[in-house]
Amino acid sequence: MVIYFVFGISVLLGILFFYEATHRSKGFLQMIVPWIIFQTIISSTGFYLNTHTYPPRFALLLLPPLFMIIRLFGSLKGRLFIDKLDIKMLTILHVIRIPVELVLFWLFSNKVIPGIMTFEGRNFDIFSGVTAPVIFYFGFIRKKLSQRVILAWNFLSLALLMNIAFHAIFSLPTVFQQFGFGQPNIAILYFPFVLLPACLVPLVLFSHLAAIRQLIMNNDRDFKSNRI
Numbered sequence: 001m002v003i004y005f006v007f008g009i010s011v012l013l014g015i016l017f018f019y020e021a022t023h024r025s026k027g028f029l030q031m032i033v034p035w036i037i038f039q040t041i042i043s044s045t046g047f048y049l050n051t052h053t054y055p056p057r058f059a060l061l062l063l064p065p066l067f068m069i070i071r072l073f074g075s076l077k078g079r080l081f082i083d084k085l086d087i088k089m090l091t092i093l094h095v096i097r098i099p100v101e102l103v104l105f106w107l108f109s110n111k112v113i114p115g116i117m118t119f120e121g122r123n124f125d126i127f128s129g130v131t132a133p134v135i136f137y138f139g140f141i142r143k144k145l146s147q148r149v150i151l152a153w154n155f156l157s158l159a160l161l162m163n164i165a166f167h168a169i170f171s172l173p174t175v176f177q178q179f180g181f182g183q184p185n186i187a188i189l190y191f192p193f194v195l196l197p198a199c200l201v202p203l204v205l206f207s208h209l210a211a212i213r214q215l216i217m218n219n220d221r222d223f224k225s226n227r228i
Contacts (some may be wrong), residue, residue, distance in 0.1 A: 003106045004192065007163040010099045010194050011036075016056035016202050021089035021207070022081075022086055032199070037066075039198045043191040051174045051189070060170060069209065082210045085219065091150075092136045094157065097129030100200065103193075112187035114171050114180030118217070123164045128157035151215045158208040165201060 022028045039061070042048075043170060048057050072078030104123065107113045115121040135153050139145040168188065172181035187193045 003103055003110075006099050007192060007196075010096045011192070011199060012110040014093060014096045014200050017093035018203050019091055020179060021086045023084070026143065027109040031068075032152035036199060040191055041110050043194040045068065048157065051172060053073050054175075056174050056176070058169075058173075058189070058197075059172070061188075061198040062201075065198065065206075069202065069206050072199075073209070073213075076102045079213075083214055085210050085214070087211050087214050088136060090098065090211045091140065092132060093207050094128050094204065095127050096200065097132070100196070101129065107187045107193070108157065108183075111183055113168075113185045114183045116167050116179055117164065117171060117185060122167055123163050125157075126161045128160055131157075145166065147218060154208050154215070158205075158212070161201070161204055161208070161215045165197075168197070173197065197204050202212075 019025070042060075048061070050057060054086055073080060082094060101123070104113060104118070105118045108115055108118045109118075117123050119126050131153065135145065135150060136145060139150045167179055168185055170176060170178040170184035172186040172189075173186060188196050
């Protein structure tokens with residue numbers, strides 16, 4: 001029961017932090033709540049347990065959020081939305097990666113994901129969660145860190161996210177499986193853990209991309225203002 005509680009808290013915190021980053025946008029809630037309800041219903045039917053279809057059913061967890069992210073960055077209205085997000089909240093959001101890493105370790109202990117998906121394997125994502133409060137405090141509260149340092153942290157943490165996402169996807173028991181043959185990644189085919197790729201990973205990914213855009217845009221403005 002502890003594992004479900006910790007994971008549930010992680011999901012709630014991720015949504016809450018991002019909701020605050022949007023300045024409490026009702027539009028965000030109107031998108032995320034139906035999406036979670038949909039994934040809850042469809043995963044409860046065992047839909048994702050059939051891993052031999054083509055295209056893989058698992059794609060339904062990731063592709064809609066990815067298309068939404070691309071749409072936001074690709075439209076003027078979307079970029080205006082991104083530029084108004086609270087970068088401080090986008091940064092502190094990454095503390096949810098600490099309990100998520102604990103959940104992954106417990107899932108490995110219960111033999112439902114491979115060891116490479118934990119911090120004892122090839123997953124170093126906990127670094128981002130542990131350092132997020134440091135970046136938040138010294139970067140945005142005390143203002144002791146330069147934008148370049150914060151930007152570098154976002155790029156590094158984004159790379160760590162891509163690393164675990166890569167190993168997670170290719171540890172699934174599909175025709176594309178490359179890792180975890182002794183113990184494939186089956187946990188995230190079940191509710192509530194489907195919300196990791198369907199909800200938490202897109203929120204973390206988007207938070208990094210939005211913060212990177214804001215930091216780069218701020219640097220460009222500073223450069224142009226110095227030239228005038």
